[in-house]
Amino acid sequence: MPTADQRLDQLEPVISELLARQDETAAKVERVSAQVRQLTIATTSALATQSDNIVFLLGKSTQIEQRLDKIEVRLDKMDERFDKMDQRFDRMDERFDKMDQQLGQLGQQFNQLTEFLKDKLK
Secondary structure: OOOHHHHHHHHHHHHHHHHHHHHHHHHHHHHHHHHHHHHHHHHHHHHHHHHHHHHHHHHHHHHHHHHHHHHHHHHHHHHHHHHHHHHHHHHHHHHHHHHHHHHHHHHHHHHHHHHHHHHHHO
């Protein structure tokens, strides 16, 4: 049976190799941790930028909506004014129609008077 020193001599290379592998694994874990930290920082920065962009776009969208609302109100007012103008033009057309009728009647009366005078002057 091997002595305790011999057993220790047999275990020493195995333990040394295990410790070397543990050191390699610890180094890999440290590298991956550093990469994860970099990714976290990059992702956080990108999210912050996107958040700022979204806030900016929402603000601009709100401004555009407000301006569109104002334009719609102005357009509604213009529509009302055009309706009033159309009503006025309709009334003017009616008046012109009446004037045309009256002129037509006056023309007939004038023609009748002319004919009457021609008959009298013969």
